[in-house]
Amino acid sequence: MNALSLQDGIDKAGSPVKLLWKPGAAPWTPEVIEREYAGWRQEQAAWHKGVALLNLSHHMYDMWIEGRDSTRLLADHGANDFENFAIGQAKQYVPVTKDGNIVTDGILAREAEDRYLLSGVPAAQHWVQYHGDKGGYDVSFTTDPSSAFRPGGGDPTLFRYQIQGPLAQELVEKVCGGPLPPTKFFHSTPVSLDCRPVRALRHGMAGQAGFEFIGPWEHAEYIRETFLTAGEPLGLVQVGALAYTTPSVESGWIPSPVPGIYTDPDLREYRDHLPLYGVEGQRPLNGSYFSEDIEDYYVSPYELGYGKMISFNHDFQGRDALQRAKDTVRRTKVTLLFDAEDVREVIGEGQDPGFVLTYARHRVENATGPVGVTMQTAMIDPVGTVLSLTLIDKEFAEPGTEVWVVWGEHPGPGTPADADLDFPHVRATVQHAPFNRHARTLYRRNI
Incomplete structure (x- = not known):
């Protein structure tokens, strides 16, 4: 019996959202290492x-890509500039679909003239290897899964x-x-x-x-x-x-955005190729932001802050879509600084909430209505409150803008997206992303 594919899972569930929606899903943490050492x-x-x-x-998850077509393969399916990619250099690899939605980024290191190492969440590796095999590129692949999935x-x-x-x-x-x-x-x-x-x-x-x-x-x-x-x-x-x-x-790095692969009819073969029990079929969606349409969860690399990494000096899948989207992107990445008192009352139920981490998509609102969605939220003890990386409509992205984060778990399919579920609201203030000043101003300079 063949292993179930991602498309099998979608068909059985009835939709991508029905497959992925898991209210209250526990956030991912790295495997094998201790949960805490000093606290x-x-x-x-x-x-x-x-x-x-x-x-x-x-x-x-590591994948080595080697062969005379390795650069061509990566350039054909990634938006990065490969003209001056030096041996010993690394880049945040930005693969996109033909519609200009990100598949999920990865760290790409050039180890030799025709040898690269692509590391990170395996969605980018799956994408590159599939197109390498299907497109007849002269390349070979060697993979080393994460320790939780190493055979x-x-x-x-x-x-x-x-x-x-x-x-x-x-x-x-x-x-x-x-x-x-x-x-x-x-x-x-x-x-x-x-x-x-x-x-x-x-x-x-x-x-x-x-x-x-x-x-x-x-x-x-x-x-x-x-x-x-x-x-x-x-x-x-x-x-x-x-x-x-x-x-x-x-x-300011948003890990593992939803890959834009679930709806394009031309990607049916790709979804048939992917295993159901992989990152594309198992990474959960949850939070107060809910839509029946998975495309509402897709993101552009521009929204993630990757615009400077995109180069139009070569042809690549998604090039035309990214050119069209360049000046029309609705949302941008910001950090939300949660009100510390609301954090204690809403998240901590009147007490210090302790460790907080969630990848849930929470709805962000102001007096006009919904204006954004959170992508990753965590308690940062040295800051004294919770921070959340968020995609927000550009007109509300000015630092100091006040918004509310709707804190709760939408039950998912079967309940209207805009149902009044009486979720509490946490006051928050828009800040820069990256929030850390060093990361924002000095991080990329030479030592």
Whole structure:
């Protein structure tokens, strides 16, 4: 018996929304690593005031793309500029459908002239491999799923440790015996730690200066212990699965938007190809924002803030749609700063709510009616309240604009989208995205 496909799941449920709508769904957190080490509050504080070690080794899905057509394949199905893509450089890869909706981004690193590594949520990898196989490109694919889905268990191919925070530079220099060569944002430099080869990628997820150290898994424990030992005098804190999910809210990255693949008749074959029990069929939708039409959840890369990454110097799937959309995008990305008193009363039921994390789509309103939708929401203890990355109508995107977040769980299909469900409202103020000033102003400069 063949495994069920995404299209099978849609057909059985009756619609994409009926398949994906799961009220009260628990938010995803990285697998394998501890939920907390020092406690989520202390771990968040570490990347704001000290230095933190974040373990990215287990939850990333890696796919190597190799062959003489590797660049052509990626350029044909991605909106990025590939003309000056240097070996050792990484980009946020932006694959889009013919309608200009994002499939889901990923981190694309060029390892050699004809070899790339695409990492992150596997929707982008599925898209690239499908078109590579179907289009007859001269490429090969090697995949390493996340630890939760690796067949037969086993270890990852690579380790990834991120060193983050105001003291990150000091720790890196201590471990490496001096400053690393000047490295541009999202470029890597090779280093050797006691003869163990490592790549240091200039990158961070919380708006502070930092590096991501990447190398063969056989050296993972040694490298980790080296940083822990050297970092002890600096107060190095390991970050667990709970706190790990929150820095993206400050740095302005919206993880795992709904792929724009569920309705186009021309993508029927693609949906037949995808497994039902994959990210496209299992990543839940929930929250107070509800629509029966899955296309209301699709997003443009412009809305996500990826406009600067889009290059029209080559032909690619979705090019015409993105050109048409460039000056007509209705929504933009902002951060909502929740009123701390409302957070205690509504979310904490009169008390400190403790850890808060949700990927639910909550409706954002003002006196005129609905004006936006939240995408990721988390308690940021050093800020003292909840922040939410949100897509909002441009006319209400000015920092300082006051709105309300409708806090609740719509039951889904069978109940009208605009039903009065007596959900409480949380006051919020529009702020910049990224919220973190360093991420917004200095993050991409050279060290």
